[in-house]
Amino acid sequence: MKSNKLSTAIVVAIAFLGLTACNALKKMAKRANEVNYSVTPNPLEMHGDTIVMNLKGSFPTKYFHKKVKGVVTPVYKYDGGEEKFEPITLKGESVEGNGVTINYEKGGSFSHVAKIPYKPGMGNGELTLSLEGFFKSKSKVFEPVKVADGAIITPLLVQKQDKAILGKDEFKKTHPVSLFSDIHYVVNTSSPVNGDLGKDDIKKVKAGIKTWSKNERIKITEVYAEAYASPEGELSKNDNLANERAEHATKFWAAELKANKIEAGQNKVGKGEDWNGFKNLMTASDIKDKELILRVLEMYADLEKRELEIKNLAATYKEVADKILPKLRRSEIWVKADSLSRPDEEIASLALSKADTLTAEELLYAAAMTNDLNKKETIYKSFVRVYPNDWRGPNNVGFVHLLNNKVNDAKAEFEKASKITKNGIILNNLGVCERLNGNAKAAMDYYKQASGAGPEVGENMGLVYIMWGDYPNAVSGFGSSQTFNAALAQLLNGNPDGALKTIDGSNDKSTAMGHYLKAVIGARKGDNNMVVENLKSATSKDASLKEKAKKDMEFAKLKNNAEFQAAVN
Template structure:
């Protein structure tokens, strides 16, 4: 028997079925909006127009009509003659009538190659006869089931900075009251020696690059403001001269030229330093002293008050004011981190020397998943409380199809720090475990993590039958799944462009999808050529194609039969 073509010869399939009990019921026409019927969102919907012709149903008869897809029944529709009693839809004897019928059943694999048939019975009084079982369509197109598990998990980012600005401090040049000359004893202090040693080491260290030597000079606040400002200027100058002298090369050393690095930064009276030192001291009434000084905005008046206090409180002159007469030396430098090559080497020979940021950054330098896994395991071992190591280890395990291990890693990451990235990871696991509702809720809570989450929602849209939204959510991604969504959304040109731009372009399933696009456009050459390429890479697809209702209208085509045999 010749198979009916998918999507009809010129439009909608119309079948005329002669029922038994012809004295009670005549010929009824059944029109399907789609043949074969299609699976969308885990279900199969049929839309049937039932046309009862003039004088087609006995006035006192009623009929129960039940569409069956394989062994699964859709709801029963009851029609009755104009003089029959009951709750069915009344059909006028003249001129007949039309009934629009729609119903949905859950999809199961046995429906893929099932026939859509009409069954039922016709009754009048105590008389009852079975309707002749007749096929009215084919089932079932299941192309949405081609959706792939290419959900996207997201790597947590590192905060690695190769070059950081740092400061070498702790060096001070101290002065006597109202003086700006540097005493020779100052240059023998330990902090000055440390400064010299640090500068010598820095000059030969390629990882240290001094940018400035800031000389921050102060005067204690008990003198006149004008004199103190000048005094701070003079102290900055004398400190510069002293440091140049300190850094003068000794025998066997290379002379350093630091003149261009030195920046004199005189600050005048150090009121802030005075208050800080006073608060840190054990001087009685120190709070009162600070409040008295804060009462006077006039610097001259404050100087008078501090002089009075110096006379009254000898400890101010002894312990508080002298350390304020100084120049602070601060070397600003760039600390240059390890190069990429050095990081890779250390990750193998001495990973314990690397920080969490360096471990995460170094992992990103590798393309090989095993190298990434090695480094993420190190991150988990050394920094078990940092969620990023666990998440990124899960990322690798997921991409290596180690789903149980990935689940454990993602759950651990989320327990340490629940955030959009970890929620997306858990959503991916939930969807692939079949819990679509949970996955969707997790993805909706994770959209701030990035476009990957929207893509994952697009996969759920395909499974739910919302193809337009799937295409939108998948954005600019050129993937098999997006091309599939475009096919299901009837945008065949875009689908072909997408699959050809995807990594699946030359894969068995990529070719198979292109064959479906050809079938939907009635392009026999496109069907045969792409199926040939698909079977060359995966011969198991032959049996699928031979029974795939996407190709039903080509079943008896010699070229199709030849390629699938």
């Protein structure tokens, strides 16, 4: 009899405990609407390759049973499926183990930061909380709670415009050439030394002028003369003497040009006495005590005193009088001309038929003149053959391969170029290949080594930093560049006004995507008119942007705006 009573008591106790368990969870479920949940940001935002959320919750007093444990799992549901964030465990005061303890009498709160990898299609979806409570051996699934709509995926607007750098030519349509001669003069006069006008350098210049006069690609532009006096005469007289010698020299060669029916300008400069020339000739001479003599002469602050001492020196040292001073009484003359390049048509033709007859700069210029990628590649390959030690050849072949989307072929050429020389241009281009092959970290390593090779390097770095979600460094990388990506980086970094100024200064300001980005900028500035007007412009150029705008959470606040609806429908 006692046994039956005991069994009955146990059954009743078990039933009571089960009822208590169910009641504890049921009471919490009934008051679930008193629990507050919030998520930031809302909508969620994609940065780098992840979506991060910060979930906060607060519980009222006398809600969370001391012996209850709860698990909250944020779940993001989208067209492609669902992705669960890391759950958070909450527990009553009497529950042992890990988790955030919630006080029964006072209530409590929690904060939970978690992330999921971004997947295509996640721009449209919703974040709900899956809630499950546990009391001893019992459990209950609570009604899910929706806490956020969709995700902003604006970083995906980044344009994957990796910028390789071409090895540029230094070709010039004209380059300066000149014929040089000098004329020596009798002391204290502007009369040439006997026989000086018949010496070899004068003859060579005369012959050169005749040859140039018959060459259509050479245009003589000027006779330029600089004249000097030896430093043993009076200072004022030496200045006048130098001017007279310069005048003589220009007239002499102007007459020669006239005889060849050539007109050219004249420019002359009298340099006065040539003290520096004297010092140089003395230093190169075999005169005994030359260093001491020069030191003593340099001590004279009074130039006229120094001139007198040089005159005395000439009387003492025959070499000074006969060999040094006569060389200083001179004019130096340049007959200057512009040498014109071959005509573009000739260069273009020879580049494809007789590449070895062209200079390196002409070949590179020929490649730059054509928009035909096949011809460019042919010319650059000829350049490699004719100028195998110039890195620009393989580098530019690689550049063309990139334009043809042959990334691995391009990389092989850039590696060839790097064996000839290592420079920032080649390192940048190797970085582009790595980025295109999905190796952003390796690309960034190359870009950092390529610093200073050109603005393209910073733009390539900015692109990678946007992909990584590092917007301050992206802005720094773009610097003063005015491009779509530079504007996007500024926007993502919290500077919509700067972004607007940049996109309006770029080549994309009137493109479909340029207007779309300006619409997003307008949304962040709270300027509905700016959003609508730019969406109209964007969709008129690219109708597919209508569907994109409808789903874009940047415009979530305008979903029911009539003007917005008219712009995207």
